[in-house]
Amino acid sequence: MRNRPMPSILQYATQEVPAGGGSLPLGLTQGVEIHLTSIWLTATSSTNQLQFWGNVGWALQLLNQAVSPQLTFRIRTGGFSPTDPIVFQTTDSELFPGNMGFITQVSFNTSFTHTQVPNPTLIGVAIPYFLTVSYFGLGNVAITGPINLTGQVLG
Structure with a gap:
């Protein structure tokens, strides 16, 4: 059996917003x-x-009604508008029936990982990667943090 060398970390980048930091909590508007x-x-x-990995804390307020929020987290390149290319996306959702008889906030955490090869036309070019979120469904949803996006280049 032939031993392969372990890949080297050529570059590492991370950005984190702690819970309660920056503009958190951040209420989401559907769509x-x-x-x-x-x-x-x-x-x-x-x-x-x-390689990318991320983590986003979010909360849902239960108001004695049925709620079914669906959050879509995306990594985009080049910009963070809906027209910029999507590198990766994942969706997280919850379903709560109505008539639960209380008003409370429930917290969740969405984590993800993604690996890809680089675009061969962009070798040697510093590329920005943007973590975004969009929300659809019923319920009052806020990003509470922490928010983390980490990436590395392996060679």
Whole structure:
């Protein structure tokens, strides 16, 4: 059996907003995609791997009614508008029946990982990666934090 060398971390970037930091909590408006944080990475070879991981804390207020929020978290490149390219996306949702007889806030955490090869036309170029969120469904939802986006280039 042949031993392969462990990949080296060529670049590492992370950005974190702690719970209660910055403008948190941040109420979400249904159907509006918003920018949460961003990092920059530069691949130096087409054989590099880009690895991303993230974590977002969010909360839902239960108001004695049925709620079913669906949050879509995206990593976009080049910008954070809905027209900028999506590198990765994942959706998290919860369903609570109505008539529960109370008003309370329930907290959740969404975590993700993603690995990809770099765009060969962008080798040697510093690329921004933006973490965004959009919300659809019923309920009063806020991003409470922490928010973290981390990436690294492996070679």
